[in-house]
Amino acid sequence: MSEFSTRFTRRRLALLVPLLAAGLTISACSAPGSEQPKSEDSDAKVSTELGTDPITLEMYAETGFPLAKALADEFTKQHPHVKFNIREDQFTVIVENAPRVLASDNAPDIIRLPTMVDLVKDGLLKNMDPYFDAYGWDKFPASQLVQLRLTDGGAERGSGSLYGMGLGYSVTGVFYNKKQAEQIGMTQPPATIAEFEELLAKAKAANLQPIMQFNKNTAGINFPHQALQNQFGDPAQIADWIFQKKGATFDTPAALKATQTIQKWAQAGYFPKDANAIDYTAMMGEFMKGNGVFMFNGDWESGNLDKNMAGEVGFFLFPGETADAKNVAMSAPNTFGVGARAKNADAAAYFLNWAHTNEKAREISVTIGGSHPGGPSDLSLPAVTEGTVLAETLKASQQLGADNGAVDFTANATGGIFASAITPEMQKLIAGQQTPEGYVKAVQAEYEKELSR
Amino acid sequence: MTPAFGSAPAGSGIASRPGGGNPDQPVRPHRKRRWGRTARWIGWLWVLPALIMYAFFVLRPLALTVQYSLYRWNGIGPARWVGFENYLTVFTDRDLLKIISNAFVLIVFFSFIPVALGLLVASLVRRITTGPGGTLxxxxxxxxQVIPLVAAGIAWSWVLSSSGLVNQALRAVGLDALTRSWLGEFNTALPAVGVIGTWVMLGLCTILLVTGMSKIDPSLYEAARMDGAGPIREFFAVTLPSLRQEIGVCLTVTIIAALASFDIVYISTSGGPGIQTTVPGLEIYRLAFSQRQVGLASALGVVLMLLVVLCVLPIQRLTRGEKA
Structure with a gap:
């Protein structure tokens, strides 16, 4: 009996060995991956004509943000020979898929982009400089597109060639529940951080939830954190860090002070007790139910809040340490790029230019996207109803532009920084499992680890 | 002579003797032997389609994973050979070790508790299942087991939320002090995820064990009872030993589910708070797709596979060996 069983295993082993060997041979032993063809240099010939041949633009957009589809529909209405094939995914899924999708034979013409550095390094994105010249995008305020520029080979962000455009330019700040704000004696938006903290304390004392913020899946408390960080130091330092400039660090007095403040707020109970179990959707639901005086978020929710809490919500840019401090806020284009292997690159660029300059398109950007449509500074903004959140966020966006105070999100510094450092460390911080010093060091350590790859 | 022929088709021939048989063998057996060989090749021919699929979709990815694990690669660009550096990282990175240890904690909830509870439930419902209400x-x-894990994860994250069913129940009986956000707090998140796993696995274990029990010869129970055994004695003397194989299957399936868990964790906590509930499956996915460290992700994948084999082999041996 036992002889049989050992022979049996030996036989199975004998079978496995050649099978594995075959597997290895099939997989060949050359190194995986390959050099992608370098995207063509910046003075390649491009056309600004849309032509009349029927084409279908492949678009890869973000679920839950109807703007891209609305613009596509309007474009088709104006140019019936151009159709769109739109595929949608959640943002995190796009982040994960973008490299492979762009490297495939079926690369999209227009794609919602996450951080672009790796994509440019791998030569997967079209250099937009020729279109910049051809369409005269130099008439746009330079600050509008600065986040979308990368130096040769993607070494640094913030300068160099253009690799994307925004379908709407978002601004972030603080939404507030008007009724509850009145209840705690807020007659106008706080002018300083100290005033804001007083309001938080009053809200807490009035048994209201001072801040409704999510911190599950991704760290929503990074919004208030960076809002503070923007004001506690030179925002240019933060921008350098996000743009991966040499020598930039997260371990700064401003970041530390911001982290200490967040810790203080968490200990004071200003964030929901179960923030680590609240995700973005839950946060929106709670805020709309009236649970939360303040919420740190962006203007992409303006339309939604105007619809579901009409007249009940206000918005302000996060104040500085003094009343005369410059307006600074996280603000980023809703970046869309053109794949290096796109079949209809010219038409895609035409569409992007159209979205910035066409009157109807700009109106859609504002009413559906809730964001500033960008484009040349001499074009007027579409009219919006006074008294709506939309009007307030749009005004804030203009103030920010005037102060040149737009900063990208720290979460966008590298591809993995949000998931592998900011989110887990922030969850620890507000649960009292991490110190402010430990937080800034951990984020910087992960940043260096990623850049060293 | 004859015994040698008998053994040939049984398998030793596979250890290849190129050039075929012994030249001074008589003709007839030789022919017979060649026929045996042809038959064996025909056998291979029949399994060939399946084998090709298996090689292409199982062995090839497996071999590729091992290969990737020796490189530093972002999934698109050129790769750099780093030898065993990724494995070194897996075994020295404190976060990764913590993540692996999380999976072992989950084994308690995914395997041990469901099997123990399953035994209890199975002995209780054994008599009912043979009756008319058995199907029900x-x-x-x-x-x-039928509900998709994603749906289970969503439902349970509601049940365990601050205002969820569990906390409502606690408040109803005046235990307000115990209420908490079960999935959001550092101390309770991993056990809370484990409870979801217990719920999912319990059904599978119970069904397997009930089926096993129905095969136990009733005369054994009769004999035990005649010897004066009570229900507890009966359980340990008759039921438990007879279920050895079923328990083996339960443990194997559930331990693999614990070590390779992904869906429930991804949906209910996404690995948070901190990395309190991050498991290797989730980390492999994150490393490969969001951080684009395909090499390190592959190394962790290979280590996970070896861990599964290491845990499951002894169980197979223990529960199968003596029965044979």
Missing amino acids: VRTVLFLP
């Missing part, structure tokens, strides 16, 4: 009981028990 089996369906109810098996339901968690």
